[in-house]
Every structure is written in C-alpha cells, then in structure tokens.
Amino acid sequence: MRTTVNVDPDLLAEVARLLQTRSLTETVNAALREVITITRRARLAERVRKGSLPVPTPEEVRRLRQQQVKTGSLTSK
16 A cells, blocks of 8 residues: 655664664554554453463463373274
8 A cells, every 4th residue: 555654764764773674665564563563462461460361370281281192092903
C-alpha cells in the first residue's frame, strides 16, 4: 500500500539503527511488527500475572514430556 506520511528524520534514523534496517519501507514495516510483538507479549504476561492463563506446574510439564508411547509398541507383526 502506498501512502504519504511525515516522518521525523531523527526518529527514523534511530529506529533504523535499532532495527538494523536500510530503507524507509523496511524500517516502518519492522517497527510495526515490533509493536505487534511487544503488545502481544505484554498481554500474554498480564494474563499469566492475573492467573487467567493456565500455566502448567513443573509436575505437569514433566508428565507431558514423558514418552507417551513405548518404543516398539507400534511394530507390525
């Protein structure tokens, strides 16, 4: 999509340096992706803090990591 925007050149240069981008388009797209990622992580962390996101206990994690099917139990006869 093509559009016209007024961009602060100092801000653009700083963001391009931080994101290691070269062009205006690349910098803007990378910055937008970063905002999305940061916002999603913050929302996820808030859900964990509030307890509204189920987080498995260490015991549940160990159980989930255990082998579900015994080796050799699916061999043909």
